[in-house]
Amino acid sequence: MNSAPTPDSAPPQEDTLKKLEEAGALSHFASSIAHEVCNPLSQIVLATDLLAGPRPMTDDLRKKIVSFLRQGADRIDKAMKSMLQTCSPIETSMTAEDANTLIESALASMTLDPSVRVEKRLVPGLPTILVDKKHITETIVGLCANAVDAMLPGGGTLTITTALKTFNTSEREGWQRQSWFRAGDHAVVIEIADTGHGIHKSQMPLIFEAFYTTKAAGKGAGLGLTVAKKVVDLHHGRLEISNQPAGGVLVVLTLKSAAQP
Ligand SMILES: Nc1ncnc2c1ncn2[C@@H]1O[C@H](COP(=O)(O)OP(=O)(O)OP(=O)(O)O)[C@@H](O)[C@H]1O
Ligand SMILES: [Mg+2]
Incomplete structure (x- = not known):
């Protein structure tokens, strides 16, 4: 009983x-x-x-x-x-920056394995973005480092693309629910694509968690994406990570342009 x-x-x-x-x-x-x-x-x-x-x-x-x-x-x-x-809280000092220049300086600070080919598709004349230069450059470095790690040891192609985006009314609801973007806002989109091993769907919900890593001891602490997300949130931006149908990962970083209409 x-x-x-x-x-x-x-x-x-x-x-x-x-x-x-x-x-x-x-x-x-x-x-x-x-x-x-x-x-x-x-x-x-x-x-x-x-x-x-x-x-x-x-x-x-x-x-x-x-x-x-x-x-x-x-x-x-x-x-x-x-x-x-x-x-701890991240200190920021915001300045109007050119996204393409930040990407160039992020890539220049990295020592890339010769088996990795870098393809840049940077649209000229983009509006500036209001960012903390150091933190966003480090974020781009971390995202590119993840892409490179996923392609080693065989190598592959790291493609970095920039584009201008204007949010339209049909996107308004979805975006408004989870972000600071409003219809009509201008943003710069930075895409980092790789041809690496991708992320298993069971691991996808874990990648932003502190200390989650699939890398060997000493190769990764599992803090890169946790910090990247925190930095992007501070900028009222958006960081999306998904697998590409043809293989590899696509990272989309969307940051508001400094001047809004
Ligand atoms: N482009 C990518 N391709 C495949 N897996 C990825 C990619 N980016 C992230 N990951 C996965 O997400 C995990 C967490 O990434 P994160 O950057 O937070 O940590 P880490 O790279 O392992 O270590 P750290 O960045 O602290 O050196 C990685 O260990 C990897 O499994
Ligand atoms: Mg990392």
Whole structure:
């Protein structure tokens, strides 16, 4: 015979569930931080011990150990910066910028594998966009880096396109529900397409989650898209990621133009 639920066995109330979920997310966050810092830290400790140890070493070996040390430090540095951007408010300084110039400087800052061909289809004479130059350039770099990673080691084509978009009335409802765009608004659309392995549909809902990565340890912290989304939201823009029918991923970044009609 089923007895009536006592207060102890009663199903948790919504706020209790929310608290449990928050605690779960927090502990996942903390263990991911520990993982991102502890792994390269043991790498650093090992390299330092080797350098300080009694073992005689050639210049070549010393250089390899120093580079190993540097990789570990860089990994912690990158993870800590992304974590800070994930957890704390992002400071912005908005200026009117040309999207094509931001793309060129983002690409110039990257060391691209020779197996990756870059195709630029940048429309000249676009209106400027009101953005934080540093954050949007870093966002473009992160999105291009994801595209490149998905094409390695075989290589492929990274296609970057810019275009002007004016929102029309038929799009108004859908866009208004989830964004700051209004009918008649002008925006610049940046598309980043790759010919890589794409994103499995079971992984699609997870890609914006902090610390979600499918990359090998040391290759990705899983914070790039979390920070990118936060930056784009701050700009009242939109970031959409989908698989292309012919393979590879298409990223569409839409940013309001600085001057609106
Ligand atoms: N263009 C892409 N093609 C295929 N998979 C992608 C692409 N962009 C993102 N992903 C998937 O989304 C995951 C999360 O991306 P995100 O940029 O947040 O983290 P990451 O690249 O793994 O690490 P980090 O950016 O912190 O170095 C990736 O690990 C990958 O599985
Ligand atoms: Mg990334």
